[in-house]
Amino acid sequence: MKSLLNVKGLTTAFETENGKVISVDDVSFTLKYGETLALVGESGSGKSVTALSLMRLLGKRGKIERGDIQFDGASLQTVSEAQMQKLRGDELSMIFQEPMTALNPVFTIGHQLVEAIRLHVNIDKKEAKTLAQNMLDKVGIPNAARVMKQFPFSLSGGMRQRVMIAMALVCEPKLLIADEPTTALDVTVQAQIMRLMNQLCEEMGTAILLITHDLGVVAEMADRVIVMYAGQIVEETDVFTLFREPLHPYTQGLLASIPSMDFDDKELTAINGAIPANYQHLQGCRFANRCPLATEACRTSQPPLVEVVPGHKTRCFEWQQLQRGE
Amino acid sequence: MTTKKPLLVVQNVKTYYPIKTGFMNLKTDYVKAVDGVSFDIFEGETVGLVGESGCGKSTLGRTIIGLEPITDGHIYFDGQQMDYRTDRVSLSKQIQIVFQDPYSSLNPRQTIGDVLAEPLRVHRIVAARDIPQEVERLLQLVGLPTTAKSRYPHEFSGGQRQRVGIARALALRPRLLICDEPVSALDVSIQAQIMNLFKQLQQELGLTYLFIAHGLGAVKYISDRIAVMYAGKIVEMGTTEDIFLRPQHAYTKTLLRAYPNPDPTKRSIIQRTQKGALE
């Protein structure tokens, strides 16, 4: 099957006071129609910037330096800003981490939804209102007619995130980019939101690019997983393989550092140290300073991202040491 | 690990906040943040306090160390009833708190050395000439290099700042540490470092913890017993195993079911049709 999204060599940089900083470094991946792909990483890994690059919402200081983004058969690189505005919210939508601040406080929920609809669908206000209200029903907001007239401040975080989802999915996009959609929510609400996203996207055939640091959420939601570290992809495979047999020491470290829900009395093994500050200028592997397997070679030359097992890519010279003995 | 002597006894504690309503603000309603909570913590034990935002878990922690006024009820520490108006100084030597956001709880214009020296000086924990030595000891205790003392908070990463926050709390050599969401703001790989530090410190110093968090994983990892809080009340309390394997209260069960298990073979939230069919 043809892929919905095909990213090749994406490199995004930001202008800062200390010069140019490359936040996303040569990132390539594909996303199939209807698939859920998780982009996992810690703060500063470049996962959010990757998402914003796809939306071309990098702001004044950010710029895509290189790379090609094919979306639904067309290159987003050559698309004008006006055409991009047509695509945003229609073909590709995005929801964000902070539902408390993501909605405009001075417009009613109804107004914001109707605006999103009428930007892309040529219908009158009344029809758009009906559509908006139906969408609020669909995302499980009780008393949608009343909520239409309410302002964001009178809704809880979970309800606001539902509104965000309604707004993102109302035009039935082909791709939903969800940037830490449940991080700011309580666990019970998080579970509801995850279920909701999953159910609606399945109905609409919408693919999800899920950006998160929470491996629990990844395990629940994702089909495939990309792990990012210091601006680069370090591992990519399907979700089951990733949790069963990670082939990058960083992924393995991440998995070992989250408390399991089973009573296996496993001690947590933390990854020592932190992401090096000036990793862009490192010669070798960016994880080498925290890696238990690092050799001299790791410090002098950077490992490439290689498909070592069919469907399983890793950026590590020593991956074989991580393979389980059969 | 636990002895039979309760270090902290919380008896029917209530913390209410008045809010003015009505015409000319004449009427007073109350927000019942903590609404009649009772529990014990034994010496050397870790009690986890879980619940969702707004359930009153942080308020309870802050009430115990006297940061919030207690509306009703009693708190006993080491057999003595606490009177927060008169016992402030002695209290702060016994109970300390570690906050969620280490950055906002550190003065940006103070070096780490100053941050740690201040409580030592104010409470005369060690003689003035021994302060530099004590500061270095504290830094080593939390796994920071001694060179950290001449640097400022902004030069540190989140995890290191939390280590400073812990060192500061330990400066007064308290017996009970209230940890209010101490790892929630940190990256996953750093969370484990800090959790292990808490465990290690407990073994070395015989500390007692009240560990407040919304993340079940962290609480499960560190706690001997767990209290589940909902709407200002403790709805269930038991050993970690009981809470996780044999939860009694409906809310505890909901909470456990909602927690995403980091294992895709044990999905509990999303039962989905196999999307692989699309391929």
Place this chain on the structure above:
Amino acid sequence: MIGYIVRRLLIAVPVLFGVTVINFLIMRMAPGNPVDMLVSPKLPDAAREAKMIELGLHEPIYIQYWNWLKNLVVHQDLGYSMITYEPVTTMIWDRMGPTVLLMGVALILGLCIAIPVGIYSATKQYSKLDYVFVTGSFLGISIPNFFLALLLVYVFSIQLNWLPSGGMKELGSSGSVTTLIIHMILPLIVLVASVAGRNIRYVRSSMLEILGQDYLRTARAKGVKEFFVVNKHGMRNALIPIVTIIGLEIPILFGGAVVVEQIFSWPGIGQLTLSSIMNRDYSTLMGLNLVAAFVVIAANIVTDIAYAFVDPRIRKSYVGGSKR
């Protein structure tokens, strides 16, 4: 909402009372009195005594205040000017029109400049034009009113002889709209320069803060055009703090009127205030003080109400306050 307004008005009553008491005391502590202006120093003391009694100035000061207050509360009357013997209410009312006209136009024009310029400056932060606007706004704030006024009079009236240096109309004429506009140009430039100067900075910083907000990113992500992201989603939020500033502008303009009206001989409240002070016209001054205090309080209440209109969160709290 109505309950809230009633509450605010009730609170305003003791404030107004306090203002009049303090003003009365301060006024009487100043040396001189209106009799000096009315009675020639050559006349015998008895004539002065008679005048004092006629004006009620012989009574103890608290009785005088009591009489003034009684007159105001019972008869809704501010009394007569001690110099011209005209009713104070009429005098103030006659002067109010020109002042409101001048200040109103200055405020509107000032904001019409400040809001778009401020928004432009914020969206193009650190561009050349931004620097030009920011510098211009600093000039507007820092040049004193009287200096700019005199400069304009010197250049446009005296040197170039393009515009009249003062008044509202030509002597002896009834005054058409055109002559009114011509007379307004110079005082308006002075006032607009300071209104725009102050507000460009407020609008710019308010907008800068809004531009970093998450909901603008949401708006972009749903495909809103950049123009509407800034001028609809951004501006509605930036307006909230600006409304407060407009409320503060009104008292500032009212106070600033004294200088500008005097220089341009604009027959408004400011000019009346100054001449009343010079003449120690106690009764007129009390009336003016009361009006000024009322304008300040009213501007505050109107600001709060306007605030509720632009910010739904505030609206909620007002409604909550009166309903429950």
